[in-house]
Amino acid sequence: MHLSEKAVDPPGEARADLDIFLDYARRMDFRNRDGAPLIDWTTPEQAYAAWQRCSAGRPCDYTAITYERLRGGSGIQWGGERLYTDGVFNTDPGYCETYGQDLSTGAEFTAEQYRAKQPAGRAFLPAADYQPSPEVPSEEYPLLLTTGRTVYQFHTRTKTGRAPELNAAAPDVWVELHPQDAARHGIAEGDLVGIASPRGAVEARARLGGIRPGVVFVPFHYGYFDVDPARRRPRAANEMTVTAWDPVSKQPLFKVAAVRIAKLAGSDD
Numbered sequence: 001m002h003l004s005e006k007a008v009d010p011p012g013e014a015r016a017d018l019d020i021f022l023d024y025a026r027r028m029d030f031r032n033r034d035g036a037p038l039i040d041w042t043t044p045e046q047a048y049a050a051w052q053r054c055s056a057g058r059p060c061d062y063t064a065i066t067y068e069r070l071r072g073g074s075g076i077q078w079g080g081e082r083l084y085t086d087g088v089f090n091t092d093p094g095y096c097e098t099y100g101q102d103l104s105t106g107a108e109f110t111a112e113q114y115r116a117k118q119p120a121g122r123a124f125l126p127a128a129d130y131q132p133s134p135e136v137p138s139e140e141y142p143l144l145l146t147t148g149r150t151v152y153q154f155h156t157r158t159k160t161g162r163a164p165e166l167n168a169a170a171p172d173v174w175v176e177l178h179p180q181d182a183a184r185h186g187i188a189e190g191d192l193v194g195i196a197s198p199r200g201a202v203e204a205r206a207r208l209g210g211i212r213p214g215v216v217f218v219p220f221h222y223g224y225f226d227v228d229p230a231r232r233r234p235r236a237a238n239e240m241t242v243t244a245w246d247p248v249s250k251q252p253l254f255k256v257a258a259v260r261i262a263k264l265a266g267s268d269d
Contacts (some may be wrong), residue, residue, distance in 0.1 A: 001062075001065060001070065001075055001076050001077075002070065002074075002075040002076055003067065003071060004244050006044075006077045006242075007077060015067075016237070018044060018047065019095045022039060022042060025037075025038065025039040026039075027197070035136070036121065043140040045067055052065075059090040059095075059097065060078070062078075063205040066077070077193030084123075087121075088121040089121055089122065089264050091120070091121055091122055091123070091124060092119060092120060092121055093111065093115050093119060094112060096114075096119070099111060099113070099114035100114065100124070100126065101247075101248045102248075103126055103128035103247075103248055104128050104131070104172050104247070105247055106246075106247030106248050108195055109244065120168050133243075133253065133256040134242050134244040134253060134256075135198075135256065135257055135258045136258060136259045137214070138258055140197065140260065141196075141197060141258035141259055142214075142258075142260060142262050143181065143215065143216050143258070143259050143261060144213055144214060144215045144216070144256060144257070144258065144259075145169075145195065145197065145215075145216055145217075145218065145240060145241075145256070145257040145258070145259040146215060146216075146217055146222045146256065147218055147219065147237045147238070147241065147254050148217060148219070148220065148255075148256045149219060149220070149221070149228060149253060150170045150219050150221065152166045152168065152169040152170040153219070153221040154221070155221065155267035156221060156223050156224065156225075157221050157223070157225075158225065160221075161225075161226055163222075169217075170221075172204075172205070172222065172235070173202065173204045173205075173218065173219060173221075173222040173235040174204050174205050174206070174219070174235070175193050175195055175202070175204040175205070175206055175207065175208050175214065175216055175217070175218050175261070176206075176207045176208075176209050176211050176217075177193075177206055177207070177208055177209075177211065177216055177235075177261070178208070178209075178210075178211050178212065178213045178214070178215070180207045181213060181214065181216070181261070182206060182208050185261055185262060185263060186263050187206050187261070187263045188206070188208075189206060189207065189208050190204075190205055190206060190262070191205070191206045191263050191264075192204075192205060192260065192264045193205070193261055193262070193263060193264060194262045194263075194264045195216060195218060195240065195260075195261050196240070196259060196260055196261075197241070197257050197258060197259045197260050198243075198258070199238035199239065199240055199241070199243075199257075200234070200236075200240045201239070201240065202218060202234050202235055202236065202237060202239065202240060203233045203235065203236050203264060204218060216259060216261060218237040218240075219237065220238055220254070221237050221239040222236060222237070223235070223236045224236070235239065239259050240259060241253070241254045242256070242257050244255075
C-alpha cells in the first residue's frame with residue numbers, strides 16, 4: 001500500500017474528485033439510519049479513516065495502517081511480511097467473501113456446495129484441466145499474436161503520449177519477431193510489416209529479438225488520437241484480438257490470437 005499525496009491544485013475551474021463527491025452528497029442530502037448526514041468527513045485522511053472503520057475485522061482490515069505509517073517509508077505490505085502464518089484462512093462460510101466458482105465455466109458454487117467441503121479455515125487450491133485458447137494458429141494464420149506494454153508508455157498514451165521525452169522514446173507501434181520467422185517471410189530489421197488476424201490488421205516496423213519462434217508481439221498503446229488523418233495507418237493492436245474473456249475473472253483474452261505476417265511495399269521509406 002502506498003499513499004499518493006496531492007501533487008498540484010486543480011487548474012482553473014476544475015475541482016478535485018473529493019470536492020465533487022462531497023458536493024454531490026450534500027445536494028442529495030444522504031442520511032444514515034439515525035437521520036444524521038451520511039458523509040461526516042471532508043478531508044482525504046478522514047475519508048480513509050471511514051474506510052478503516054468499514055474494513056475492521058474483515059479480510060482487508062486496514063485499521064493498523066495509518067497515514068503516519070504510510071508516510072514513513074516506501075509503502076506497507078498489507079497483512080505483514082507473511083499472511084496466514086497460523087495456517088487459518090478466510091474460508092469459513094460465515095466469514096468468506098465468496099463461495100467460489102467453477103474455473104472452467106464460471107458458474108458460482110452455492111452455499112450448500114461450499115459448506116459440503118467443510119472449509120473451516122482450510123486453504124483451497126482450485127485446479128482446472130488445460131483448455132486451448134479460443135483461437136489457435138492455423139494454416140491461414142500460422143503465428144500466435146500476443147500484446148503488451150513498453151516501459152515508456154501507459155495504456156492508450158493519452159497522458160504519456162503528450163510527454164515529449166516519453167513520446168520520443170517510443171513514438172510508434174512496432175512488431176517483434178523471432179529471426180527465424182522474419183527470415184521465412186523475407187523480413188529484415190526495420191521493414192514495414194503487415195500483421196493480420198481474422199478481425200483486423202496492423203502495419204508496424206519490424207524488430208528482431210529473442211521472442212519465441214512462432215510468436216509475434218505488438219504493443220497495445222497506439223491508436224489514432226495524435227495522428228494526422230492524412231498519414232494514418234492501421235496501428236491499434238486490439239483491432240486484431242479475440243472478443244472473448246475468462247469465465248471467472250472476466251479478463252479479456254488480449255494475449256492470444258492467430259495472425260499472419262507479410263513484408264509490405266514501402267519498407268524502405
